Amino acid sequence: xCNHGDAHNHNHVHGHHHVxxxxxxxxxxxxxxxxxxGSRRDFLRVLMGGALAGASVLELAYHxxxxxxxxxxxxxxxxxxxxxxxxxxxxxxxxQTVINCNAAIFVRSKDVVVVDAHSKPSAAASIIRQIKRExxxxxxxxxxxxxxxxxxxxxxxAYAMTGSKVDFIASSMTKxxxxxxxxxxxxxxxxxxxxxxEAMRKRAEGATSEAEKAFCAEEIRHLEAxxxxxxxxxxxxxTITFDKSYLLADPxxxxxxxxxxxxxxxxxxxxxxxxxxxxxxxxxxHGWLPNIADxxxxxxxxTIDEVAKADFKNLMGGHGPLQVDxxxxxxxxxxxxxxxxxxxxxKKAGQxxxxxxARLTVASLKSMRSNGYQGFLERTVAAGxxxxxxxxxxxxxxxxxxxxxxxxxDRA
Ligand SMILES: [Zn+2]
Ligand SMILES: [Zn+2]
Numbered sequence: 001x002c003n004h005g006d007a008h009n010h011n012h013v014h015g016h017h018h019v020x021x022x023x024x025x026x027x028x029x030x031x032x033x034x035x036x037x038g039s040r041r042d043f044l045r046v047l048m049g050g051a052l053a054g055a056s057v058l059e060l061a062y063h064x065x066x067x068x069x070x071x072x073x074x075x076x077x078x079x080x081x082x083x084x085x086x087x088x089x090x091x092x093x094x095x096q097t098v099i100n101c102n103a104a105i106f107v108r109s110k111d112v113v114v115v116d117a118h119s120k121p122s123a124a125a126s127i128i129r130q131i132k133r134e135x136x137x138x139x140x141x142x143x144x145x146x147x148x149x150x151x152x153x154x155x156x157x158a159y160a161m162t163g164s165k166v167d168f169i170a171s172s173m174t175k176x177x178x179x180x181x182x183x184x185x186x187x188x189x190x191x192x193x194x195x196x197x198e199a200m201r202k203r204a205e206g207a208t209s210e211a212e213k214a215f216c217a218e219e220i221r222h223l224e225a226x227x228x229x230x231x232x233x234x235x236x237x238x239t240i241t242f243d244k245s246y247l248l249a250d251p252x253x254x255x256x257x258x259x260x261x262x263x264x265x266x267x268x269x270x271x272x273x274x275x276x277x278x279x280x281x282x283x284x285x286h287g288w289l290p291n292i293a294d295x296x297x298x299x300x301x302x303t304i305d306e307v308a309k310a311d312f313k314n315l316m317g318g319h320g321p322l323q324v325d326x327x328x329x330x331x332x333x334x335x336x337x338x339x340x341x342x343x344x345x346x347k348k349a350g351q352x353x354x355x356x357x358a359r360l361t362v363a364s365l366k367s368m369r370s371n372g373y374q375g376f377l378e379r380t381v382a383a384g385x386x387x388x389x390x391x392x393x394x395x396x397x398x399x400x401x402x403x404x405x406x407x408x409x410d411r412a
Pocket of ligand 2: 101149283
């Protein structure tokens with residue numbers, strides 16, 4: 001996936017080292033898939049994310065006992081954990097060079113269920129420490145991977161190394177996609193790092209302020225840490241899989257895991273807690289522009305309509321802030337539907353992709369104008385990505401979405 005790969009990236013260097021296209025990917029949170037639409041260089045850039053200055057897997061093993069201790073360096077707080085409902089917590093990922101997904105945390109009567117595991121073991125180790133320090137002493141018993149993307153699964157192994165029994169749950173399709181793509185995409189992200197570091201060094205040379213130089217140095221530190229972090233990458237395949245539904249029952253509350261149809265990938269699952277009216281959605285519904293690179297644009301709105309039948313108040317997406325009503329969910333649904341309609345019409349009229357991207361401006365999209373969706377996206381993308389200087393325009397991300405809809409229009 002070249003440009004489209006894995007990047008909710010954000011190394012937005014002000015343009016001089018980055019081509020337009022890869023800014024688009026960053027903006028559209030195209031972090032995860034990886035097709036072949038761009039140059040190798042773009043690919044590298046897209047995959048570049050930030051890594052925690054943190055422990056490698058081996059170091060994690062060494063420090064395993066330390067995870068239980070309360071003392072943690074301040075810069076280790078990679079997540080902002082907030083209570084969403086009784087026993088339900090939303091861990092929002094802070095910006096990092098190599099992006100992390102958010103996590104949903106469910107504290108049950110005797111243990112904890114965590115939804116999604118970030119882009120690297122050190123980030124998962126960090127949230128394990130934060131849960132102990134800020135939420136509960138109960139052990140994490142289940143990790144649910146909403147889908148196969150690298151920024152939601154590469155940290156799984158840290159949970160396996162905590163010493164207590166952990167099962168990994170995903171849809172059968174997600175397991176299949178992990179078997180097929182997880183290692184290749186991890187390698188692609190790893191192989192991309194030297195080029196990304198080089199680009200950041202060049203940017204530092206041309207930097208116009210000490211602050212920008214410091215930013216570059218920090219980005220490089222994170223990239224090097226990411227290399228160490230995934231050097232001994234161990235793929236944790238799901239230990240529990242299901243096709244349609246799986247129930248985690250507990251005296252505290254129930255968690256319903258459901259596949260409602262294809263959307264962001266072929267295997268996305270939603271985690272719904274009826275008693276606490278909370279829903280974890282992965283990247284099928286989140287607070288950034290959707291990533292459609294591995295997606296099913298025609299089916300996606302219908303999948304959201306299915307999950308929308310549930311009675312929930314708090315929606316915990318894979319990126320962006322906690323959503324406390326259905327506004328953004330509806331905006332995202334309508335945006336994807338509008339893109340499909342317009343790209344389909346453009347294809348019928350014989351337009352090229354470039355022509356469609358020129359016509360399909362942010363200003364021309366009804367869905368962007370309704371309920372403040374455009375402003376919301378601009379704020380959340382800027383707040384969620386490590387960057388120095390202005391973010392690229394939202395149109396870049398929309399153009400990436402148009403290209404993905406164009407490519408994936410008839411996937412079913
Ligand atoms: Zn994803
Ligand atoms: Zn993601």
